[in-house]
Amino acid sequence: MESVVVVGGGLAGVRAVEALRGKGFQGGLTLVSAERHRPYDRPPLSKAVLAGERDDTTVDADWDALGARLLLGERATALRPAPGGGGTVATTAGDLRFDGLVIATGAAPITLPGGGPQRVLRTVDDARALRARLAEGTRVVIVGAGWIGAEVATTAARKGCAVTVVEAADTPLANAVGPEVGALTAPWYAEAGVELRTGVKVAAIEADGLALADGGRIAADEVVVGVGVRPSLDWLEGSGVLVQGGIVTDAAFRATVGADDLRSDIVAVGDCAAWWSHRYGRRLLVEHWDTALNAPEVAAATLLGQEAAYDPVPYFWSEQFGRMVQYAGHHPAAERLVRRGDPAEAKWAVCWLSGDRLEAVLTVNRPRDLMQARRVIAAGTPVDPEAVADPDIPIKDA
Ligand code: FAD
Numbered sequence: 494m495e496s497v498v499v500v501g502g503g504l505a506g507v508r509a510v511e512a513l514r515g516k517g518f519q520g521g522l523t524l525v526s527a528e529r530h531r532p533y534d535r536p537p538l539s540k541a542v543l544a545g546e547r548d549d550t551t552v553d554a555d556w557d558a559l560g561a562r563l564l565l566g567e568r569a570t571a572l573r574p575a576p577g578g579g580g581t582v583a584t585t586a587g588d589l590r591f592d593g594l595v596i597a598t599g600a601a602p603i604t605l606p607g608g609g610p611q612r613v614l615r616t617v618d619d620a621r622a623l624r625a626r627l628a629e630g631t632r633v634v635i636v637g638a639g640w641i642g643a644e645v646a647t648t649a650a651r652k653g654c655a656v657t658v659v660e661a662a663d664t665p666l667a668n669a670v671g672p673e674v675g676a677l678t679a680p681w682y683a684e685a686g687v688e689l690r691t692g693v694k695v696a697a698i699e700a701d702g703l704a705l706a707d708g709g710r711i712a713a714d715e716v717v718v719g720v721g722v723r724p725s726l727d728w729l730e731g732s733g734v735l736v737q738g739g740i741v742t743d744a745a746f747r748a749t750v751g752a753d754d755l756r757s758d759i760v761a762v763g764d765c766a767a768w769w770s771h772r773y774g775r776r777l778l779v780e781h782w783d784t785a786l787n788a789p790e791v792a793a794a795t796l797l798g799q800e801a802a803y804d805p806v807p808y809f810w811s812e813q814f815g816r817m818v819q820y821a822g823h824h825p826a827a828e829r830l831v832r833r834g835d836p837a838e839a840k841w842a843v844c845w846l847s848g849d850r851l852e853a854v855l856t857v858n859r860p861r862d863l864m865q866a867r868r869v870i871a872a873g874t875p876v877d878p879e880a881v882a883d884p885d886i887p888i889k890d891a
Pocket of ligand 1: 500503505527528534535536568569570599614615616725728765780783808809810811812
């Protein structure tokens with residue numbers, strides 16, 4: 494393999510470059526990214542950057558040592574895979590031929606209908622622009638009580654804004670962790686002085702705020718929309734790359750091109766990839782930092798012809814209303830939920846179980862529980878459900 498093109502300069506893109514060089518790849522390496530900035534970390538954007546405690550989150554990569562060509566502020570517009578391997582990526586900087594391709598174009602926020610101004614939070618420019626608007630008394634209305642909505646509400650409230658969060662579901666985080674666990678986080682909003690309005694559907698964003706589906710209105714100086722993201726894959730239209738929600742890959746991140754041509758020279762990673770998990774027997778599209786950090790190691794190995802598979806216990810965290818919330822596992826198929834500690838207290842956790850197997854855990858200010866549970870989930874060993882419910886007993890195998 495003589496030349497690799499990486500499309501997308503987020504965490505997954507830079508980690509792919511580092512992994513390829515780390516595994517001894519000495520050929521030409523080009524990274525194309527639509528943003529003008531060098532790859533940077535996104536999690537601090539809704540936390541320290543929004544709070545004004547940090548301004549720069551650039552990933553600490555030694556680009557000279559990596560010997561990669563950076564095409565920043567340039568966009569891939571089309572992919573033409575060659576039938577026998579390799580191909581061409583059309584970009585705003587011209588055509589790039591490749592022997593190997595890493596697709597790491599991530600995801601972009603979903604916006605809502607209506608002609609009024611709405612902000613999203615995905616890029617460092619978004620974060621800096623929103624930060625400048627968070628002043629004492631500003632009426633900030635956030636649509637979506639998901640991870641990003643809760644984090645923005647936290648900072649906006651701390652800055653003295655009058656914050657309202659509007660959520661279509663009956664509880665915060667309903668999509669992510671289910672309504673029962675999501676409901677446990679609802680009191681955090683009122684405690685922080687944030688008005689949480691659940692079961693409210695937004696019809697449109699208008700010049701001075703929100704028009705609601707029931708005919709009501711909410712006035713706002715700033716509207717921030719945090720209702721989820723969609724993989725950035727428009728540029729692949731007509732390429733033959735199979736997309737179902739995200740780019741369909743196997744556990745080695747090989748993309749499918751055409752009817753069923755699994756291509757070892759075209760891999761997809763990060764927020765744009767729906768990869769096959771042997772552990773869960775299904776495809777996962779995990780839009781979280783840990784995957785963007787670690788999956789490129791496997792994708793790089795695949796490109797270089799090495800056997801590799803990605804099969805982690807998914808992990809993510811969120812910092813909201815002064816709490817560290819962490820999650821590990823995959824709970825949709827779990828049979829029941831066990832509380833570990835009192836959710837009215839500062840530190841607690843919930844565990845999802847099937848029989849005596851721990852499927853997933855969500856911890857609030859209990860990082861040790863998270864680490865222990867993640868180990869047990871990964872090992873798949875049985876636990877004692879009664880011990881799991883006791884916050885004074887470490888989470889371990891039965
Ligand atoms: P991205 O970071 O989206 O990078 C993709 C890059 O590709 C972008 O720069 C994009 O401009 C570029 N691109 C797109 N299309 C093209 C094209 N056609 N041509 C060229 N370039 C293109 N995760 C957690 O686990 N915990 C957290 O606390 C957390 N907080 C977050 C806070 C915020 C505000 C955001 C936005 C995300 C957060 N995440 C968090 C999620 C995590 O940051 C993402 O999962 C991770 O950034 C995904 O990395 P990626 O490289 O796959 O995609």
